Amino acid sequence: MAITSSGIGSGLDINSLVKQLVAAEGKAAKDLLDRRESVAKDRLSALGSLKGALSSFKSVVNKLKNSDLFKTHAATSSNESILSVSAAASAAVGTYSISVERLAQAHQLVSGGSGFANSSAVVGTGTLTIQLGADSSNAFSVAIGPEKNSLAGIRDAINAAPDNKGVTASIINVDDGVGGTVSRLVLTSNNTGTTNELTVTASDDDGNNTDATGLSQLISSNMLETSVAQDALVKINGFDVTRPSNTITDAVDGLTLNLKAASPGTPVSVGVSLDKSAISKTVGEFVDAYNKLGSVIRSLGSYDAQSKEAGSLLGDSMLRNLQSQLRSDMGNPVTTATGEYNTLQMIGVEIDASGVMSLKQDKLEAALAVNVSTVASVFASSDGVAMRLDSRITSYVQSGGSLDSRTQSLNGTLREISNAREAQQLRLDKLEASLLKQFNAMDAMVAQFNATGAFLAQRFK
Structure with missing residues (x-):
């Protein structure tokens, strides 16, 4: 009876069989690489969380390191x-x-006379010079040619002058007293005081620099003073x-x-x-930030016996050292402290047996009432708690610091794992090709045997 399975001769599903053999061959190595990768990624994530908590704590520490806080x-x-x-x-x-x-008031001038019909009304050509105060170095000139001779053109030219010393030009549309409106140019000093009083002169192309026609309509003596320059x-x-x-x-x-x-x-x-309240507030922020950091450290180094789940940095010597160093930095007396206070505990900042920090507000206020500089020295003197902590945390979070070195090492491990996966896949690909070649050769031989057997069986019937 002829075999009709997927193998031509053997009836075996050779492709499936080879894939299973290759998968079995690579399983142990794959599982090992998966475990290594999972551990490395968990540790990377843990280091990121730790660095974030340390950086947040450091930002509050920096406030207490600055002696100006205690002079607020x-x-x-x-x-x-x-x-x-x-x-x-x-x-x-x-x-x-x-x-x-x-x-103090800013000086303001508004064009006088009967006003202009609108912002497009032609005023005149020439040069306007505007000076602020008595100092001639605070003057600038604006050339008004035919393309800028309208009220709006003059406004824009003044505002766009590259050496404008501090004047803003604008246009207002106001009642003319007989049921219509007129437009007026407004010049306003950008700054208050008599040193910014405006003086406007003109070189009028009509030949008269002081009359009420042409560009000279806008000189100081022809404008209305709506706000006096005043100190x-x-x-x-x-x-x-x-x-x-x-x-x-x-x-x-x-x-x-x-x-x-x-x-x-x-x-x-x-x-x-x-401002003692600002000091108390910052010390309170210090306590909160430390407790958040402590919570992260405990979580990363914990082990839950009931769920059998461990923190990503359980047993990590760096984490243990960090926790011990922080407690030491905060617990040891401050050798450079002045006065009767030289520890955090003495000013109301306490840490219990479980590592949780608390603030005794009444104790801190009492210390501040005695001498603020004494409290300042506990934090901000050369051996102060904030100075110690800032130096300690910096050694962990800075570029090239402990966390950075550990992160680079783990990233290197992940690259090694990736390279190992590629090498393993190449080896398995070669194995698969070899097995397929062998099984296909076997299948062809079986097919040949089957054909010979069928021929002989037919001859000897």
Whole structure:
């Protein structure tokens, strides 16, 4: 009886058989490479999580490393509608009586006369020169040719002048008093104060530089002054202070005055005090960031006996060393601390047996009340906790640091695994080709035997 299976002679599914033999041959190596790859990828992910947590913690540590945090001042105003204030680290603690006698104003001129029919109305040609203040170096000229001689053209030419010293031109359309509208050119100084007062002169192509026709219509004497150039005037503890701006930064060291409204003779009490709440807030952020880091470290190095699941860095010496070093950096006394406080615990920052940090707010506030500089030295002196931690974390997260080296090593392992897979596949491809050749030769021989057997059986019937 003839065989009709997929093998011509043997009736075997040779392709399927060879694939199974090749898969069986490569299974052990494939499983090993899969396990190595899975472990490497898990560790890479774990290192990424650890680096992220360390970097977040470092950003808060950097705040505490900066001694300016402990010089932060809060400034208050008894009347924010008249005057608001802010203080820099250099501000001195104290109280000031300030009255806003006058606000600074920007100078503004509007074209006079009966106005222009519209923004396309022709004004004239020539050259306009605009000067700010008494200093002639603060002047610039604008050439007005036939292509720019309209009101809109002049506006655009002024605004586009490459050496414009600080003037903005605009057009307003206003009532003409008889039921229609007229257009007027508005020139406004970009800055307040008398040093920015506008003076406009013209070289008019009509030959008269001062009359009310042609380009000379726009000189200062032919325009209306709608806002006077004016310096701000305040009295600080009874003494006059005049400045060109409504933001005054140089009257009281470290204090910025933002003038809101003039109220002559109305004293506003301004107080400057050390902002202890900002320090407490940052210490609280430090505690939270450390606990998040601690949670990541514990998770990566943990083992759950019930689920039999282990963290990706269980037993990793680097993780153990990091945890130990951080605890040491935060627990050891600060040798450069001044005053009666030299540890985190003494100022209210404590770590329990499970590694969780907490802040005793009343203890911190008591320490700040005694001496802020003492608390500052616990964190920001040369051997301070923040200085130690910043140096420690940097050694792990910087380029070429511990985490970077470990990451590069794992990436190298993944490349090796990829190369091993390619080499293994080449070997298996060769094995498959060899097996197919052998099985096909066997199948052809079986087919020949079957044909011979059938021939003899037919002859001897």
